Amino acid sequence: MLIDFLERMSGNRERRNIACRAVLGRISIFHPCSLSFLILFSLLQVISPVALSDEQGAKQGEKFDPAQLVSPTRVVTLGTGTPNILPGRSGTATAVVVNQDQVYLFDAGSGFMETLSQFLEPGKQNIFPTSPSYPEFMYPTFLNKLFLTHLDSDHILGIPELLLRGWVLERNEPVKIWGPKGTEQVVKGVVSAYQPDIQHRLQSLPISKGEPYSGVVTEFDKSGVVYQDKYVTITAFTVEHGSWKEGEAFGYRIDAPDKSIVISGDTSYSQNLIENAKGADILLHEVMSEEGLAKLPEKWQHYMLAAHTTTRQLADIAKQVKPKSLVMIHPLLFGKPEESLEQELAGHYFGEFSLANDGDVFE
Numbered sequence: 179m180l181i182d183f184l185e186r187m188s189g190n191r192e193r194r195n196i197a198c199r200a201v202l203g204r205i206s207i208f209h210p211c212s213l214s215f216l217i218l219f220s221l222l223q224v225i226s227p228v229a230l231s232d233e234q235g236a237k238q239g240e241k242f243d244p245a246q247l248v249s250p251t252r253v254v255t256l257g258t259g260t261p262n263i264l265p266g267r268s269g270t271a272t273a274v275v276v277n278q279d280q281v282y283l284f285d286a287g288s289g290f291m292e293t294l295s296q297f298l299e300p301g302k303q304n305i306f307p308t309s310p311s312y313p314e315f316m317y318p319t320f321l322n323k324l325f326l327t328h329l330d331s332d333h334i335l336g337i338p339e340l341l342l343r344g345w346v347l348e349r350n351e352p353v354k355i356w357g358p359k360g361t362e363q364v365v366k367g368v369v370s371a372y373q374p375d376i377q378h379r380l381q382s383l384p385i386s387k388g389e390p391y392s393g394v395v396t397e398f399d400k401s402g403v404v405y406q407d408k409y410v411t412i413t414a415f416t417v418e419h420g421s422w423k424e425g426e427a428f429g430y431r432i433d434a435p436d437k438s439i440v441i442s443g444d445t446s447y448s449q450n451l452i453e454n455a456k457g458a459d460i461l462l463h464e465v466m467s468e469e470g471l472a473k474l475p476e477k478w479q480h481y482m483l484a485a486h487t488t489t490r491q492l493a494d495i496a497k498q499v500k501p502k503s504l505v506m507i508h509p510l511l512f513g514k515p516e517e518s519l520e521q522e523l524a525g526h527y528f529g530e531f532s533l534a535n536d537g538d539v540f541e
């Protein structure tokens with residue numbers, strides 16, 4: 179494991195930077211990242227885990243055989259909304275489920291956990307892992323890894339629910355959270371704000387003590403691999419989203435045993451996304467209505483074009499990425515009906531696409 183880890187670090191400067199930050203974040207007396215091999219070796223003897231985790235107990239570098247998967251890797255859109263109030267659309271959150279075993283959650287918008295109730299219905303019960311203690315209920319202890327694209331509230335309002343509701347439903351460990359600078363502040367703030375609830379439940383409920391209501395945060399500010407286990411390699415890449423600075427807004431690429439998935443995060447037209455998304459099977463991309471945009475006051479049009487992607491721009495992106503499946507998420511409609519969004523895209527793009535709803539499953 180160690181040798182493989184070091185090989186990866188020597189092979190990619192950005193990966194090395196990310197790994198170093200995670201290590202150094204825990205032991206602040208060491209810096210900068212260009213430590214000698216011997217010091218790094220010593221560090222790795224005592225620090226675990228680091229950003230490149232081996233959570234599943236497999237040897238690093240040993241990948242899961244796709245032929246052994248009990249089900250295809252699935253993408254579940256638990257929340258497809260925006261800051262606007264839209265019927266049936268919770269705050270943005272996307273789950274990638276591998277082998278009906280591990281779940282990787284990307285963003286945690288408001289109310290996204292309610293969508294899990296759909297997966298108690300007949301025919302949909304085999305999407306997520308089964309709760310070991312209460313198989314007849316939805317006890318989402320499997321939501322224990324969260325990757326944040328950026329820190330706009332419509333992507334993080336569900337963090338308190340993820341941390342605290344999951345804990346009350348018998349998650350016995352803190353949620354591991356990866357995100358840009360500021361993520362630690364948000365998570366600490368949530369834990370601080372909810373102390374009355376936490377203290378009350380610690381004293382009264384037969385649930386785990388310690389701090390499983392909390393989150394263990396790894397921050398990063400550059401493109402690179404942020405997580406790896408036997409199922410997936412997860413790579414963050416920078417995107418441009420309004421006034422967020424370089425290294426504060428990200429998309430993610432998830433390379434699973436049987437397919438690759440890219441989630442755009444919130445972004446304007448991004449050449450970096452196009453480069454990172456090439457070869458992806460499923461591209462989930464944010465979108466806004468071009469017709470709706472044209473009806474906004476000029477100052478809002480200016481802001482939106484710097485922060486988001488029009489249907490015409492998305493068609494151009496998809497033509498270059500050539501995904502097997504293009505999925506629109508986070509639709510900004512500006513009063514136009516959803517059908518018009520699909521018509522706009524169909525006018526420029528002839529590949530397969532769909533507009534995701536909460537609870538949709540893509541595989």
Ligand SMILES: [Zn+2]
Pocket residue numbers: 260261270330332333444508
């Ligand atoms: Zn957003």
